[in-house]
Amino acid sequence: MNGKRFFTALILGLLLLPDCGGVTPIVTEKAPIPLKQANQEQVLAENEGLRIVWEDAKDVRDFYRGGVQQKADAEKQFREKAYTEALKSYRASSDFFTKLLQYLPEDMAEYTLYEGTDILFFPNLLMADNHLKIGLIERETGREGPAQSNWKKAQSFVQKSLQSEKTEWGLSLEKEIGGLLASKKN
């Protein structure tokens, strides 16, 4: 008797579920956040100012700010081809983000600092970009193996970012990393 009830309930349940009842679900793909709304330059600008040093970082917000500030240094050094310094800064930046990601693992286009003040919060995407650039430096210095390994890490961070917040910034980074991985030099 109980078995009969169970199967009746199961069949009813299956019929009521849209996917199983022959109804095609309407999936609305959310458009990615435009690049002009979320981009690296904006993130760097939002975190300019008072320097966060590792020893004094206490709150997750400190670790984000510290990571972004180190990244700003790294970007400048990378543009100037000061690769040794850039590598140091990218790694210091990634250390801050690694700590932060243990507590706040998701990227957010609107992270509320307090009522009325939001910031761009993209630790995964910034980590991805750090690994992308470290890989480029490794390739430049003839180290293809470590370059590829960094780009694989970059790809994984981009995917995490896109899962939590779909952005044009993330999609373009994903494309760039995909291209680099495909262009493996022997």
Add this chain to the structure above:
Amino acid sequence: MNAAYQTKGLIFYRINSKENPEVVRGFLEKESLQVPVLLDRTGGVERLFGVWVHPTSYLIGRDGKVRYRTMGVADWNSLQGTSVIDQLLKER
């Protein structure tokens, strides 16, 4: 406290962020603290200091570097508060 420490070289400022000056004036009329209030109209100062909790207090040393930061309401008249200030004032 402001008066007591001013002669020793400590200067207090309060910074109000992104509020209408009239609202700030209205607030000041109701209180007796003689501490100057600076208006950060655009929130630029707050952004540069990386403030995300109100109030946040900073103690800046004679060298111009931030030496202490406390988030939330701080009692600077407490033994802990005054000892931090006294320690900084001893530095030359």
